[in-house]
Amino acid sequence: MRAITSLAWKSVRNRKTTAILTILTVAISVILLMGVERIRTQAKDSFANTISGTDLIIGGRSGQVNLLLYSVFRIGNATNNIDWKSYEEFSQHRAVDWAIPISLGDSHRGFRVMGTNGSYFEHYKYGSKQPLTFSTGNPFSGLFETVIGSDVARSLGYEIGSEIIIAHGISDVGFSRHDNLPFTVVGILAPTGTPVDKTVHVSLEAIEAIHVGWESGANLGNAPTAEQLNALDFKPQQITAMMVGLKSKIQTFALQRQINTYPHEPLSAIMPGVALHELWGMMSVAEQALMAVSIFVVIAGLLGMLSSLLTSLQERRREMAILRAMGARPKHVFALLISEASALTFIGILVGITGLYFALAVGQPIIQQQYGITIAMSAITAYEWTLLGFVQLAGIIIGFIPALRAYRQSLSDGMTIRI
Structure with a gap:
């Protein structure tokens, strides 16, 4: 077996160009497979970590x-608002550590x-309990x-000191804009990869x-100026939702039940x-699609390796015949080609991991920086090792096809190659 391995290695070295191309084919497949797998898992983790703590x-x-969509992902609208008195009651509940009010529309x-207060910048967390940070400016x-969020600043070209006009409702049209009350940008949040x-x-x-x-969404006229409004003391009447952090996780279910049976409003x-x-x-179709992409990437890479091996086999028919003439048995030729395929796959996997x-x-x-998504530079997981093991096994199985062809070739066929 050692002689077969040594011969296989020498054979690979003698065909450097073909071997390098085959290794690169496998390596690219591994990079794409592992890359897609990490993107899939990171996307799922990022989705799950949109809100943390x-x-x-x-x-x-x-x-x-529905409540999650409009409060966290800013998709859709609330069925009903929350009375400010209800917010005050639950924010002061003995089990509540902090509360963040949210007003959308x-x-x-x-x-x-989104309307909120200072608690949002202090207590809202995403990812692995990462706090919000400012790339520039202050609350x-x-x-x-x-x-403003990082995407807002980048898409619209805003910076500290820019003025923006807010529109009433989701549709930003002329008649719904609060043109007489511009807002000044005083802070830009660092990217989070979330709806923030x-x-x-x-x-x-x-x-x-x-x-x-x-x-009711219509300007009745005689809208006060910014100076007049600054002189007034405003207090919210209603909010859309509130986020709550508890002093103890044990109290979660008790407080949830108390809120769901709250007698003053639903x-x-x-x-x-x-x-x-x-x-x-509900969105698992996207995850399944990425899994399918991973599978097809590997299949494409292995087919590329098979094509390379079959092409080189045609060029090596005389070499196989000489080996047979020198006393090599068909099983030795078979083992030689299997060893070559296995070695090429293994080296391709190593190169692919390094490239990844x-x-x-x-x-x-x-x-x-651009998307706020952190792709962990973590060690290879047990699942990824399993994937790599399947790639190695598939490479060996792929090697069976040219090995069987070489096994069946006769000595005379190898010595009289048709041109």
Whole structure:
């Protein structure tokens, strides 16, 4: 067996160009397979980590997926609002550590506007309990100041000091804009890879202020000026939802039950993790599509290797015949080609793993900066080792095809190659 392995290695070295191309074919397949697998898992983790550290999300009576969509992903609208008194009652509950109020309903050039307070920048977390950070600027403090997400700044070219006009409702059209009340950008959040990047943040008081003189989405005229509004003291009447962090996880179910049976208004409390899991299950088609891409990538790579081996076999028919003439048995020729395929696959896997980590090292900071997604430079997982094991096994099986052809070739066929 050692002689066969040595001969296989020498044979590969004598066909450097073909061997290198075969190794690169396998390596590219491994890079794409592992890359797609990591993107798939990171996408799932990123989805699951859109919100982190929040124990309950409270909103008007609704299904948990709908409540999650509009409160976290800014998709759709709330069925009902929450009275501010209800917010005050639950934010001061003995089991509650912190609470973040959220008010939705307005927009700016296709991006959702969200009213909140300082608790949002202090307590909202994503990923592995990562806090929000500012790439430049600070949280809003004035009535007509705003903090924008990284995507908003990049897409619209905004910077600190830029002025923006908020529109009433989701449709940003001329008659619905609050043209007389521009907001000044005072902060731009660092990328998070979450809906935060696509959100314009203002204070709850600002949401109340810009709707003075409006009724049912229509401007009634005589809208007060910014100076007049700054002189007034605004207090929210209603909010869309609230996020809650508890002092102890043990109290989650008790508080959830208390909220769901709240007698003063119909409310729903959901656990984000459970709702995210349910929502991801509804979107599993994308995950399955990425898995299919991974499989086809490997198949394409292995077929490329098979093509290379079969092509080289045609060129080596005389070599096989000489080996047979020197006393090599058909099983030796068979083992030789299997060993070559196995060695090429193994080296291709090693090169592919090296290439993957090099690509991650180069691309990780770029992806983090542009999209806010962190692709972990972690060790190969047990599942990934299993995938690599299947690639190695498939490479060996692929080697059976040219090996069987060589096994069946006769000595006379090898010595009289037709040109």
